[in-house]
Amino acid sequence: xxxxxxxxxxxxAYMKEKSFIVYHSISIQFYFSMISKELFKPILxxxxxxxxxxxxxxxxxxxxxxxxxxSFFDESQYxxxxxxxxxxASDLISALNTVSKELKSVAPxxxxxxxxxxxxxxxxxxxxxxxxxxxxYSNRTxxxxxxxxxxxxKNRSKFLNDTESIAYGILAVNRLGTLDKYFEKLFxxxxxxxxxxxxxxxxxxxxxxxxxxxxxxxTPLFNRKIxxxxxxxxxxxxxxxxxxxxYQFERELVQHISNHWYEGELAIExxxxxxxxxxxxxxxxxxxxxxGKVIPTETLDGAQIAQMAAEKEPLAYxxxxxxxxxxxxxxxxxxxxxxxxxxxxxxxxxxxxxxIIKDNYSLMKNEFYSFIRxxxxxxxxxxxxxxxxxxxLFGTSHIAHQLSKx
Amino acid sequence: xxxxxxxxxxxxAYMKEKSFIVYHSISIQFYFSMISKELFKPILxxxxxxxxxxxxxxxxxxxxxxxxxxSFFDESQYxxxxxxxxxxASDLISALNTVSKELKSVAPxxxxxxxxxxxxxxxxxxxxxxxxxxxxYSNRTxxxxxxxxxxxxKNRSKFLNDTESIAYGILAVNRLGTLDKYFEKLFxxxxxxxxxxxxxxxxxxxxxxxxxxxxxxxTPLFNRKIxxxxxxxxxxxxxxxxxxxxYQFERELVQHISNHWYEGELAIExxxxxxxxxxxxxxxxxxxxxxGKVIPTETLDGAQIAQMAAEKEPLAYxxxxxxxxxxxxxxxxxxxxxxxxxxxxxxxxxxxxxxIIKDNYSLMKNEFYSFIRxxxxxxxxxxxxxxxxxxxLFGTSHIAHQLSKx
Numbered sequence: 001x002x003x004x005x006x007x008x009x010x011x012x013a014y015m016k017e018k019s020f021i022v023y024h025s026i027s028i029q030f031y032f033s034m035i036s037k038e039l040f041k042p043i044l045x046x047x048x049x050x051x052x053x054x055x056x057x058x059x060x061x062x063x064x065x066x067x068x069x070x071s072f073f074d075e076s077q078y079x080x081x082x083x084x085x086x087x088x089a090s091d092l093i094s095a096l097n098t099v100s101k102e103l104k105s106v107a108p109x110x111x112x113x114x115x116x117x118x119x120x121x122x123x124x125x126x127x128x129x130x131x132x133x134x135x136x137y138s139n140r141t142x143x144x145x146x147x148x149x150x151x152x153x154k155n156r157s158k159f160l161n162d163t164e165s166i167a168y169g170i171l172a173v174n175r176l177g178t179l180d181k182y183f184e185k186l187f188x189x190x191x192x193x194x195x196x197x198x199x200x201x202x203x204x205x206x207x208x209x210x211x212x213x214x215x216x217x218x219t220p221l222f223n224r225k226i227x228x229x230x231x232x233x234x235x236x237x238x239x240x241x242x243x244x245x246x247y248q249f250e251r252e253l254v255q256h257i258s259n260h261w262y263e264g265e266l267a268i269e270x271x272x273x274x275x276x277x278x279x280x281x282x283x284x285x286x287x288x289x290x291x292g293k294v295i296p297t298e299t300l301d302g303a304q305i306a307q308m309a310a311e312k313e314p315l316a317y318x319x320x321x322x323x324x325x326x327x328x329x330x331x332x333x334x335x336x337x338x339x340x341x342x343x344x345x346x347x348x349x350x351x352x353x354x355x356i357i358k359d360n361y362s363l364m365k366n367e368f369y370s371f372i373r374x375x376x377x378x379x380x381x382x383x384x385x386x387x388x389x390x391x392x393l394f395g396t397s398h399i400a401h402q403l404s405k406x
Numbered sequence: 407x408x409x410x411x412x413x414x415x416x417x418x419a420y421m422k423e424k425s426f427i428v429y430h431s432i433s434i435q436f437y438f439s440m441i442s443k444e445l446f447k448p449i450l451x452x453x454x455x456x457x458x459x460x461x462x463x464x465x466x467x468x469x470x471x472x473x474x475x476x477s478f479f480d481e482s483q484y485x486x487x488x489x490x491x492x493x494x495a496s497d498l499i500s501a502l503n504t505v506s507k508e509l510k511s512v513a514p515x516x517x518x519x520x521x522x523x524x525x526x527x528x529x530x531x532x533x534x535x536x537x538x539x540x541x542x543y544s545n546r547t548x549x550x551x552x553x554x555x556x557x558x559x560k561n562r563s564k565f566l567n568d569t570e571s572i573a574y575g576i577l578a579v580n581r582l583g584t585l586d587k588y589f590e591k592l593f594x595x596x597x598x599x600x601x602x603x604x605x606x607x608x609x610x611x612x613x614x615x616x617x618x619x620x621x622x623x624x625t626p627l628f629n630r631k632i633x634x635x636x637x638x639x640x641x642x643x644x645x646x647x648x649x650x651x652x653y654q655f656e657r658e659l660v661q662h663i664s665n666h667w668y669e670g671e672l673a674i675e676x677x678x679x680x681x682x683x684x685x686x687x688x689x690x691x692x693x694x695x696x697x698g699k700v701i702p703t704e705t706l707d708g709a710q711i712a713q714m715a716a717e718k719e720p721l722a723y724x725x726x727x728x729x730x731x732x733x734x735x736x737x738x739x740x741x742x743x744x745x746x747x748x749x750x751x752x753x754x755x756x757x758x759x760x761x762i763i764k765d766n767y768s769l770m771k772n773e774f775y776s777f778i779r780x781x782x783x784x785x786x787x788x789x790x791x792x793x794x795x796x797x798x799l800f801g802t803s804h805i806a807h808q809l810s811k812x
Contacts (some may be wrong), residue, residue, distance in 0.1 A: 231745050236739065240672065241671040333641065372667070
């Protein structure tokens with residue numbers, strides 16, 4: 001453990017015998033003081049040619065940005081900078097300019113050869129509008145051309161959909177052979193053998209602020225795995241048949257949500273339940289049903305409800321059970337209709353909420369296997385994340401390396 | 407017009423200044439007599455190297471098989487053989503052996519360099535079980551190794567999912583620049599400009615015996631269009647919100663179908679309405695509602711109901727309107743969740759039923775634009791086939807040529 005200053009905790013870990021360094025999350029006011037020369041010194045030992053070439057990856061999340069610098073010659077040699085808790089484009093640009101300046105003062109011969117930023121929000125011609133940042137449009141809009149060209153070289157930098165980068169990250173960690181450490185296979189007593197990432201088609205469902213889904217596809221005609229991002233979290237949510245014992249309950253629930261958001265005119269989507277906002281919708285419904293009171297959703301917070309559920313507050317717990325049941329329903333719908341051999345439920349949220357799946361195993365299993373074509377499910381496996389891991393940053397870094405080889 | 411025998415009508419047509427020949431559908435008893443040497447003579451004029459190289463494509467449909475022979479050097483020089491009305495693996499093998507024998511007697515130096523068969527049904531290790539043929543499993547099971555190796559060379563022959571081959575066919579005809587002849591853009595007064603196949607992501611929905619769907623995908627990271635077949639026709643069918651004027655009707659309809667097929671326990675899928683069988687389900691429901699009588703679905707036939715609808719029989723007509731409305735609903739669900747810029751509704755059925763869409767335009771338009779994220783639809787175009795065309799055979803032939811270059 002090395003202390004750079006009072007707030008910085010530096011953890012040195014080892015992965016596949018390559019060293020990497022993780023700095024824990026720090027609030028923005030300390031960030032600039034932290035971009036210390038000490039931080040960058042390991043880079044001086046990275047392989048060189050006429051320059052000291054590297055790649056840059058940024059995971060721009062709702063609560064802050066992670067930055068990874070890695071050796072151009074070896075993706076597995078990298079440094080992760082402290083999380084920058086910024087939610088404003090101009091702040092992020094300033095911070096990255098500081099990184100660039102400090103880095104060059106330590107290692108004047110560095111040359112960035114490929115960069116990628118994983119983002120949530122629509123991307124149009126190298127400009128993104130973040131949907132997971134608060135405030136005005138201008139605060140949330142960022143163009144590649146505004147970033148320091150030393151770290152984000154023209155024509156070798158790219159914004160990447162965050163669902164896409166998680167899938168690339170899963171592939172990257174899979175190549176390292178360590179994917180099993182982060183996942184448990186569900187319903188293994190009834191499902192076939194096989195690893196999380198199969199050789200035909202895999203769905204990666206990321207259960208976070210929303211419900212993201214990317215497919216990892218290898219067609220028989222084309223011998224390489226490609227990642228196809230989707231918006232399948234916005235599928236209309238189907239409820240059980242009208243003779244099923246849960247029909248009345250599910251119908252009331254979806255009608256409540258449809259009334260609240262769509263004036264009862266339209267069917268709700270999966271994300272109306274399986275997202276941070278969705279968990280609030282379910283909790284609101286359950287509280288209303290139990291007490292008659294309607295808590296405004298804008299005063300509710302998904303993370304807080306999940307915390308209450310962990311403490312066994314009955315309605316919050318029930319809300320999180322329904323949330324997870326619908327994640328399994330999404331896994332079933334997506335894997336069958338997209339013809340996947342496996343589904344990977346990935347995210348730190350998913351890891352944190354694993355206790356809900358474990359403690360309600362038969363409900364989850366029954367959900368997965370209730371289907372009009374039950375035999376289709378016999379060939380499908382489901383994996384759920386049980387240990388925290390930023391797959392996003394791995395995937396983004398991998399794409400930065402791909403761009404560097406263009 | 408050349409008469410080979412009483413039942414054979416030979417149509418000579420021209421496409422892009424390359425000749426091709428189409429023989430109309432003939433029943434199986436005439437097939438063997440028809441494999442005439444005359445048929446193959448045009449092949450003798452095709453370009454040669456040390457051999458007379460060609461490719462073979464088969465579209466194995468529910469009612470019969472189309473075979474296309476094309477020049478290895480030029481995909482657009484081809485001969486289509488008469489449709490073989492076989493629904494049994496052993497019959498198809500015999501017929502293809504006859505083709506092989508007769509062909510070699512006319513052109514002894516022919517060499518097949520790539521072959522592909524478009525099929526409906528699960529494919530496992532070069533064996534397919536046809537789901538659109540009647541009878542026992544053994545009658546419906548076909549392996550590549552059972553086919554004559556002269557026409558289906560080992561390692562250069564492949565079964566192809568029929569939904570996949572339609573998408574390849576759309577791409578092939580698009581390259582010829584003639585796709586516009588077969589499609590009309592729907593809702594063009596409100597939708598953006600743009601051709602059927604766009605440069606980002608296109609959904610090809612084939613409305614036939616079932617509801618097939620393949621995606622044509624080009625990712626920013628990978629500069630080539632690839633086809634991703636799906637099973638999205640098996641998505642659960644969402645109904646309108648409970649305050650919508652059609653809620654009671656739609657609810658009764660899906661409950662009727664769920665009762666009939668799934669004991670009311672499970673949600674129905676799109677194909678329970680948007681397929682040949684589905685049209686029978688809807689018609690059964692409407693007749694029951696109008697008269698109280700329940701016509702067994704096994705005595706109903708989708709094609710016949712479509713014919714009755716064309717003759718304006720009121721209940722059949724209404725059934726086909728609902729069928730088409732749900733096709734539009736599928737187009738909306740698929741294009742939004744799979745992030746497509748265009749949807750192509752393709753099939754001869756779709757062309758035949760175009761009058762239903764035209765005559766119920768505002769209903770169809772309202773269906774497409776009723777969505778919880780209406781702005782997403784502003785960037786999506788929908789094209790519907792208005793003229794018959796076997797895209798399947800074009801796509802299968804294209805893949806045969808790809809295999810020949812391996």
